[in-house]
Amino acid sequence: MKATVIATFFGVFLTCTYTAKEATKKTKKAKLYVPQIDCDVKAGKIINPEFIAKCPPGCQDVKYRVYGTDIYASFSSVCNAAIHSGIIDNTGGKILVQKVAGHSGYRGSFSNGVRSLSLPRWRESFLVSEGKPRKGVTYPTTLEYSSSKSTTVKSGDTVRKENQTTPVPTPATQMATTTPTPMTTMTDPSTTMRQPTKTPAATRTTAAAAKTRPGLHRVRDMGSSSVHPAYASVVAAAARQVQAAQGRGQNTAFRGTSTSASNSNILRHNTGVQRQEPVATFQRAASSPAHLAMETDSWKPGLSLFDTGFSSKEELNPKPLEPISQGNQNCKVDLSFLMDGSWSIGKRRFQLQKRFLGNVAQALGIGSAGPLMGIVQYGDDPSTEFNLKTYANSKDLRNAIEKIQQKGGLSNVGKALSFVNKNFFLDANGNRGGAPNVVVVMVDGWPTDRVEEASRLARESGINIFFVTVEAAAQSEKQNVIEPNFVDKAVCRTSGFYSINVPSWFSLHKVVQPLVKRVCDTDRLACSKTCLNSADIGFVIDGSSSVGTGNFRTVLQFVANISKEFEISDTDTRIGAVQYTYEQRLEFSFDKHSTKQDVLNAIKRISYWSGGTSTGAAISYASEQLFSKSKPNKRKIMILITDGRSYDDVSMPAMAAHQNGVIAYSIGVAWAAPDELEAIASDPAKEHSFFVDEFDNLYRYVNQLIQNICTEFNSQPRN
Secondary structure (H helix, E strand, O other): OHHHHHHHHHHHHHHHHHHHHHHHHHHHHOOOOOOEOOOOOEHHHEOOOEEEEEEOOOOOOOOOOOEEEOEEEOOOEHHHHHHHHOOOEOOEEEEEEEEEEOOOOEOOOEEOOEEOEOEOOOOEEEEEEEOOOOOOOOOOOOOOEOOEEEEEEEEOOEEEEEEEEOOOOOOOOOOOOOOOOOOOOOOOHHHOOOOOOOOOHHHOOOOOOOOOOHHHOOOOOOOOOOOOHHHHHHHHHHHHHHHHHHHOOOOOOEEEEEOOHHHOOEEEEEOOEEEEEOOEEEEEOOOOOHHHOOOOOOOOOOOOOOOOOOEEOOOOOOOOOOOOOOOOOOOOOEEEEEEEOOHHHHHHHHHHHHHHHHHHHHHHOOOOOOOEEEEEEEOOOOEEEEOOOOOOOHHHHHHHHHOOOOOOOOOOHHHHHHHHHHHOOOHHHOOOOOOOEEEEEEEEOOOOOOOHHHHHHHHHOOEEEEEEEEOOOOHHHHHHOOOOOHHHHHOOOOOOOOEEEEOOHHHHHHHHHHHHHHHOOHHHOHHHOOOOOOEEEEEEEEOOOOOOHHHHHHHHHHHHHHHOOOOEOOOOEEEEEEEEOOOEEEEEOOOOOOOHHHHHHHHHOOOOOOOOOOHHHHHHHHHHHOHHHOOOOOEEEEEEEEOOOOOOOOHHHHHHHHHOOEEEEEEEEOOOOHHHHHHHOOOOHHHOEEEEOOHHHHHHHHHHHHHHHHHHHHOOOOO
16 A cells, blocks of 8 residues: 555656646747738838847848947848848848937938938937847737727718827936837827936036936937837936945046157147147046946947036036126027136136137126036047036126136047037026027137037937137148138038138237127027028818718828927927918918917818819919028928819929928828829929828828938038
């Protein structure tokens, strides 16, 4: 009996062990199911913040556009971006995609057979890497897409269509994190509010260690947003790390040290005089956290979102000695001076430069309702002496300028421009949004690095760049200049308005008034104009009987989706609308609504008219009632949506509009005539006309239309 019990027990034990092993084998064999995406899928159309997907073969094609390098705008083709980055080739393969926040500028490049394009900025970005799951992250087996589709709803014997729109992810609903949480439920952008991340005051004295990466947050007036929990945790972790470093007496800023004898002299020629001055280099403290002092010009996968690599000297709680001044209200600009602190300038000339900056501050009339001014000193590396909100009157600003100490080093102007573009014009530093951003670069002789690429990115971010060059290279010295014609490659326009050459530091005082007059001439600050803030956009909407009530609401949603991507105000982009049948109706003019929300509400209130289709007459009406009242400094853009052939001629009215400077885009639906769409559109017609087979597919062309508007804007000559 006992033997039988033991045998039975042993048999059960073996059975359980075998079952457990088999279960373990099955578990090990279980593989992640990877969803496949098409070549034309853009990251912005996928809601999931992080996912692994499989790209098909054949995605290396110019029709699948890519914007950026290393970090890509979200309306780029995911698979072609992966080819551009070298993760896969044209045979396809698995990739890991991580959504991150919008970037201040996307640099185009040619890589791995793919030409990517440049873009000033976009609301959302993404990274691509090898398609291997990260530890601790659960990946979706089915991707969620944002879409706008119609569902059929039966009511008794009638059938009607209701438009249902899944909200498109924006920075309001997806803030960038290094550890995003997959399968995040998206919220309605209209119901969220932006809560700016604040760095604890105690950490602001270190070398930008706890600052958020400015390139990811410099998005103006792109609507409200909410902060992702993982993002907040990363900020908190960075702050704790800096505070811990402070507790140990560590310094994350660059420290100046004397150089060896081999580096003790630098030769810089000015008007035939040879200067020999000691050179200082700046080294990272041995105990500094390396990942918090990384020097980058473009954000690469694996880097912290908070790396800037530069030191800062901003005061914690500036207390003006004088009462806050309103300032010169005829000169409302946010101004940054890049002050040359290199050894080549010498101590005496550095004092002349400080005196010049003090005189400029006095002449500007600094104040809260007028110009605000900050200073960045550059040498080997740039650092902020004080930002826009530190001083609110000219007297205190002049006193602060007198106390600036020369930092020495080379004349790395390109690095300084990159620093200002990413770090200076932030809301936290006093940037006011509505005031033009202006940078004035002081240069002794010539830069010791290249400025063209950094300047281009700054200009595309809306920064107006001026150069004041002193004691330029003589003919015999030009062989020492790294980048010939560096001023023309850097300034906002090459007309001469943005550059002043001074023969000697001792005559610098003569250009105070000319410089002040130029930076205050806000109508000529052309680089404040971007593709998103410098247009009068008139929508011409077909309200004929063939459209129908349900489809008309879909058209209005399309109009709203385009409008909300622009910076709308009475001084930025303005929106107007005309509806037409046989007749025409001005729904609202350019000067009617000056905020984005007012425009969106006005679009929602447009009522369906119903009638015939006289498109030619509508174009003439829009030219007279909308675009004839456009501001001289605005680009006039007409976006016409129609679903059928016009009863009248469209070619002559369209030609007249083109001759009057109107850039026309035509969007045809269903029965629209292709020949008429091409006649309405500006040249080249293939980039200004679109066709969709049904109204529910209009949403697909929102990003494409904005891309084309921005590409056309950025291709304008700089003379």
